[in-house]
Amino acid sequence: MAYNYLPKNQSVLRLKDNQYKIVYCSLYGIISAFNFSNYIVYSVTEEEFDRLQRLSEDNVSSGAFNHTLLLINNVNLKRARVVSPNNDGIYLVNNELVEQTDAEFIPPNNYDEIFYTVENYEDILSTYNKGRTIKLARKQNKVGK
Numbered sequence: 088m089a090y091n092y093l094p095k096n097q098s099v100l101r102l103k104d105n106q107y108k109i110v111y112c113s114l115y116g117i118i119s120a121f122n123f124s125n126y127i128v129y130s131v132t133e134e135e136f137d138r139l140q141r142l143s144e145d146n147v148s149s150g151a152f153n154h155t156l157l158l159i160n161n162v163n164l165k166r167a168r169v170v171s172p173n174n175d176g177i178y179l180v181n182n183e184l185v186e187q188t189d190a191e192f193i194p195p196n197n198y199d200e201i202f203y204t205v206e207n208y209e210d211i212l213s214t215y216n217k218g219r220t221i222k223l224a225r226k227q228n229k230v231g232k
Contacts, residue, residue, distance in 0.1 A: 097111075097112070097113040097114075098110060098111045098112065098113075099112065099113075099114055099117055099128075099202045099203060099204045100136065100139050100140060100202065100203040100204075101200055101201075101202055102149060102200065102201040102202075102203075103199065103200045103201075107139075107140075107142075107149075109140060110202075113206075114128065114202070114204045114206045114210075114211075115214060117202060117204075118158070118160075118167065118179065118182070119182065121160070121200065122160070122162070122165075123162060124160070124162055124199040124200055125160060125161060125162050125195035125197065125198050125199050125200075126158075126159075126160045126198055126199060126200040126201065126202060127156070127158065127159050127160070127198045127200075127201050127202070128156075128157045128158035128159075128201075128202045128203075128204060129152060129153050129154070129155055129156060129157060129201070129202070129203050129204075130155040130156075130157040130204060130205070130206060130207045130208070131152050131155065131203050131204070131205060132205065133205055135152055135203075136203060136204075136205050138152075139152055139203055149201075149203070152203060153201075155207075156170045157169070157170055157204070157206070157207065157208065157211070158170065158179075158211075159192075159194050159195075160195075161192065161193065161194065161195050162195070163195075164190070164192065164193070165180065166178045166179060166180045166185075166192065167179040168192045168194070169184070169208065169211055169212075170208070171208050172208060176192070177212075178192065179215065182215065183215065184211075184212070184215045
């Protein structure tokens with residue numbers, strides 16, 4: 088049986104200090120390498136990704152491409168929120184998907200970097216833990232008698 092599946096573009100477009108740069112690394116490499124900064128990731132189509140690369144050469148605003156928020160990393164909380172279509176609370180903590188139940192995620196006030204990728208929510212779920220998530224429970228402190 089032959090499949091007509093073409094792999095997705097594994098590079099991302101990075102916007103930092105009003106400069107665009109193509110990064111020849113997958114989104115998952117970016118997640119691991121940039122855990123020290125506050126960043127936001129938008130999912131775009133292949134066509135939009137190609138258009139963004141051309142726009143970046145002309146130094147044109149990419150605001151029209153900020154329609155599908157995918158990830159928000161908060162370096163102080165040491166976690167990234169995976170933004171789902173139905174707004175589920177799923178996070179990346181130490182490269183594992185986690186359902187956070189005991190702490191509120193607060194997006195950073197500003198971002199060091201913005202990334203654009205052709206990866207989407209389903210791609211992230213299938214990459215990390217094959218779609219399984221770990222549920223963190225609040226620890227109960229035992230009270231002395």
